Amino acid sequence: MPNTSPSSPDARYSLAALLEPASLAKLGAIGAIVLALIVLFLWTGGWLTSGRLTQTRLIDTFEDVNGPHPGFRRNHAKGVCLAGTFESNGDGTQFSTASAFKPGRVPVSGRFALAGGMPMRPDKPTAVRSMALSFALADGETWRTAMNDIPVFPVRDPQAFYGQLLSSRRDPRTGKPDPIAKKAFLAAHPETARAMATIRAHPFSSGFANATYNALNAFLLVDAAGRTTPVRWSMRPVDAFAPEPSNPPADKNYLFDELIARIAKAPAQWHLILTIGQPGDPTNDATLPWPTDRQQVNAGTLSVDRIVAEAESNCRDISFDPLTLPAGIEPSDDPLLSARSAAYSVSFSRRAGEPKTPSAVQVPQGR
Amino acid sequence: MIPHFPVLSRVLHWLMAVLILAMLFVGVAMVSSLSDYHRLVAIHKPIGILILVLAAIRLVNRLVNPPPPLPTGMPVSLRVVAAASHWLLYGLMFAQPIVGWAMLSAAGYPVALIGTFHLPPILPHDAALYALMRPLHTVLAFALFATFLLHLAAALTHAFVFRDDVFRSMTH
Numbered sequence: 001m002p003n004t005s006p007s008s009p010d011a012r013y014s015l016a017a018l019l020e021p022a023s024l025a026k027l028g029a030i031g032a033i034v035l036a037l038i039v040l041f042l043w044t045g046g047w048l049t050s051g052r053l054t055q056t057r058l059i060d061t062f063e064d065v066n067g068p069h070p071g072f073r074r075n076h077a078k079g080v081c082l083a084g085t086f087e088s089n090g091d092g093t094q095f096s097t098a099s100a101f102k103p104g105r106v107p108v109s110g111r112f113a114l115a116g117g118m119p120m121r122p123d124k125p126t127a128v129r130s131m132a133l134s135f136a137l138a139d140g141e142t143w144r145t146a147m148n149d150i151p152v153f154p155v156r157d158p159q160a161f162y163g164q165l166l167s168s169r170r171d172p173r174t175g176k177p178d179p180i181a182k183k184a185f186l187a188a189h190p191e192t193a194r195a196m197a198t199i200r201a202h203p204f205s206s207g208f209a210n211a212t213y214n215a216l217n218a219f220l221l222v223d224a225a226g227r228t229t230p231v232r233w234s235m236r237p238v239d240a241f242a243p244e245p246s247n248p249p250a251d252k253n254y255l256f257d258e259l260i261a262r263i264a265k266a267p268a269q270w271h272l273i274l275t276i277g278q279p280g281d282p283t284n285d286a287t288l289p290w291p292t293d294r295q296q297v298n299a300g301t302l303s304v305d306r307i308v309a310e311a312e313s314n315c316r317d318i319s320f321d322p323l324t325l326p327a328g329i330e331p332s333d334d335p336l337l338s339a340r341s342a343a344y345s346v347s348f349s350r351r352a353g354e355p356k357t358p359s360a361v362q363v364p365q366g367r
Numbered sequence: 368m369i370p371h372f373p374v375l376s377r378v379l380h381w382l383m384a385v386l387i388l389a390m391l392f393v394g395v396a397m398v399s400s401l402s403d404y405h406r407l408v409a410i411h412k413p414i415g416i417l418i419l420v421l422a423a424i425r426l427v428n429r430l431v432n433p434p435p436p437l438p439t440g441m442p443v444s445l446r447v448v449a450a451a452s453h454w455l456l457y458g459l460m461f462a463q464p465i466v467g468w469a470m471l472s473a474a475g476y477p478v479a480l481i482g483t484f485h486l487p488p489i490l491p492h493d494a495a496l497y498a499l500m501r502p503l504h505t506v507l508a509f510a511l512f513a514t515f516l517l518h519l520a521a522a523l524t525h526a527f528v529f530r531d532d533v534f535r536s537m538t539h
Contacts, residue, residue: 009441009442010439010440013440013441023528026527027524030528031520033520034519037516037519041391044399045396046395046399046400053401054400055398055401055404141483313494317474319474321476324477335401338401341405342398348474349501351494352474352495353498
């Protein structure tokens, strides 16, 4: 036995023992195991496969297409915060255990915005509008949803979304998107051409308060017995529909300013409409509308009673991740849902650390 | 021969080894995957909190059941490296899930675990704090992976090169 006194170390731990050929071979094998784990780790993280479409690449492309706008969302960049209440009538409980559907009131915060990555762009009648909501439910649960005032989504998966984004990139020579690239994209994506026709056939409303906002992606409602029901939800306005004006006001924030004036008078209301899917209704393709005869359940009423400008810790600093769902609502197999969740997270992480400039939409004092 | 770790210590050790390595891979896969992002996030949060709970149990267990002594012939330099890397691992096992929890809190995300079960926020909703916590979570992940690899390499070196009882004390 070698000497085992701590004052005179065992020879097996000496450098000379480690440098013996048998030891070096074993150390080499151990090094190879460590290296293999490092390579596997890097591969899993996508560092070794540069061609993959990741959330980082998607958000980089938004920045590339729209230019840098530090502190703002990479999409739906121009917006204003809302606050209100959702009063559930209990009718949603037949399909879902989510506490949002139990009779009662919950506070809601959220955001009205325009689609696109330009935070200072002028409002126009055909700008796609969005309503994002965060329901503060009982027991710390949260339900977030980000909806648009179009009937279907133009693309059905993240790759197509990326392709459409690239095809809308401005040509540096003309300052406009390349029409050939747009045509090529639509030729390769007939579902987008069909969805665009559906969107064009559907008139835009005159403002934010009389628009219907659709979640577009399908979700699954889960009841107490564990049964799942596919659903698409919408916020349908109580304010009467009026079509987009042919001569919009010159004010570059006219849509937002009208909204602020409208809600200063009285709360604006929307009904939460659950459209119940039937077997065979597509849940993984947001470009396809569901048949118009599907059962619709009015689950309650959203009242928006306050509009405030984006600021620290309000809707500006929230990610309206559509997969922030309460128990009782689950994601469907729609591939856009996971991709939206991932991309919103990257957009949020970037803007959180950036210097802030005031939003284009400010709310006059006293309102 | 040095004595073995008690059964509870060995069970906790190997359970956490699997969970931590899996979590590191889930973490890097999650932030680079569009299609599986939500599934990976859904397991990342509860397993992260499970690791935090197990780390606390393990620390208490370590105080109750102290680890067996290192072989008497091990030089002081190796003892110092062993002790430092073990405490670094303990520190990271606590810090990483706590920073993850803090990061979600500062972002205003609910810390949803399973069903309706939620943890309370441990930081106020503050984007600037989130902007500090989010990269810290990444840095700690790399530090934990590096320390894990060092620990693995050292364990294998004890098993096959030094051929002492250190590796056996955790496996038998």
